[in-house]
Amino acid sequence: MTGKNKKNYNENYINYVRSFDPPTQHFKNCFRAFLVGGLICCIGQFFRIFLENVFGLEGTELAGATSVCLIFLGTLLTGFGVYDRIGKNAGAGSIVPITGFANSVASPAIEFKTEGMVYGLAAKMFIVAGPIIVFGVLAGTLVGIIYLLL
Amino acid sequence: MQTIFFENKPRIIGTGTIAGPKECAGVVGKFVDTALADDRFGESTYEKAECKMLSYAISQAIKNARLTETDVDMLIAGDLLNQIISASFAARDFTFPFLGVYGACSTMAESMAIASAFVNAGYYRHIVTATGSHFSSAERQYRYPLELGNTRPPQSQWTVTGAGGCVIANTGSNIAITSATFGKVVDFGITDVNNMGSAMAPDIGIIGI
Numbered sequence: 087m088t089g090k091n092k093k094n095y096n097e098n099y100i101n102y103v104r105s106f107d108p109p110t111q112h113f114k115n116c117f118r119a120f121l122v123g124g125l126i127c128c129i130g131q132f133f134r135i136f137l138e139n140v141f142g143l144e145g146t147e148l149a150g151a152t153s154v155c156l157i158f159l160g161t162l163l164t165g166f167g168v169y170d171r172i173g174k175n176a177g178a179g180s181i182v183p184i185t186g187f188a189n190s191v192a193s194p195a196i197e198f199k200t201e202g203m204v205y206g207l208a209a210k211m212f213i214v215a216g217p218i219i220v221f222g223v224l225a226g227t228l229v230g231i232i233y234l235l236l
Numbered sequence: 237m238q239t240i241f242f243e244n245k246p247r248i249i250g251t252g253t254i255a256g257p258k259e260c261a262g263v264v265g266k267f268v269d270t271a272l273a274d275d276r277f278g279e280s281t282y283e284k285a286e287c288k289m290l291s292y293a294i295s296q297a298i299k300n301a302r303l304t305e306t307d308v309d310m311l312i313a314g315d316l317l318n319q320i321i322s323a324s325f326a327a328r329d330f331t332f333p334f335l336g337v338y339g340a341c342s343t344m345a346e347s348m349a350i351a352s353a354f355v356n357a358g359y360y361r362h363i364v365t366a367t368g369s370h371f372s373s374a375e376r377q378y379r380y381p382l383e384l385g386n387t388r389p390p391q392s393q394w395t396v397t398g399a400g401g402c403v404i405a406n407t408g409s410n411i412a413i414t415s416a417t418f419g420k421v422v423d424f425g426i427t428d429v430n431n432m433g434s435a436m437a438p439d440i441g442i443i444g445i
């Protein structure tokens with residue numbers, strides 16, 4: 087805390103605060119994320135093989151149906167209050183797969199249900215996932231335009 | 237003049253406290269008036285529970301001070317939600333005037349300092365000060381939905397589920413408020429929503445008891 091100007095003050099203080107942070111256990115976190123993320127992918131693959139062999143789906147239909155199954159599972163687990171417990175331990179392992187996206191839509195929906203069906207649930211459902219959708223659509227449009235021009 | 241001294245030494249003559257299950261699992265559990273097993277306090281939402289806890293703390297403080305509602309001249313209270321709504325709604329349950337304050341973690345100290353000034357000056361005889369918060373309503377207010385599967389960093393802090401109140405009067409107990417030091421707002425650039433304690437630490441004010 088010996089900085090002479092405001093910027094130095096801030097930097098010194100932030101460094102001081104950081105010095106008390108417990109160290110992040112990178113290896114343990116990565117291992118858990120790999121395990122849970124891999125497990126979710128295995129479940130996805132199981133659905134894929136199952137749908138291909140039993141219902142005879144193929145191509146984009148098969149990919150879509152698999153995603154729908156995983157989204158359903160992610161939403162269901164969020165509703166049961168299990169997904170946040172998985173997420174607490176798995177980190178990116180359960181956020182990155184499509185189930186994590188389902189969780190980010192379903193969890194605000196549950197949270198804001200108390201504020202009403204229209205202004206609560208429906209309006210605030212995309213409070214977490216909204217930016218992903220906005221920039222996802224934007225990026226998709228830009229790529230589409232570039233693809234058209236090439 | 238950051239520090240003021242109270243000549244007549246206002247006293248804390250009664251307190252009322254209530255806390256949630258996680259808080260009561262530790263040492264705090266032995267000292268609260270009521271330890272909740274259900275963090276919703278029988279209400280349908282966490283916000284309503286917060287309001288009910290606050291209302292409970294206020295009436296418990298009045299009871300422990302051996303007063304009745306008619307003896308109390310004013311309520312000074314605040315909480316963490318928008319428009320300090322829990323405190324305002326809790327104030328509906330009582331007949332005395334209400335002064336809403338907001339000071340985040342310092343709400344209790346702030347309301348006690350204001351109450352002491354009023355009591356010391358002789359404008360009021362008994363003032364109830366109170367504050368309350370709820371982990372689940374604060375998470376929604378400041379951070380993410382509860383069911384979102386994100387990880388909390390190890391240094392993240394946990395908002396208390398609980399409420400506390402005290403009655404301040406000029407005589408009647410051995411616990412006196414002698415002085416109050418008001419903190420300045422000092423921004424050292426902490427932007428981590430999970431570590432609000434370190435953002436507020438430089439602003440600290442002190443109540444001398």
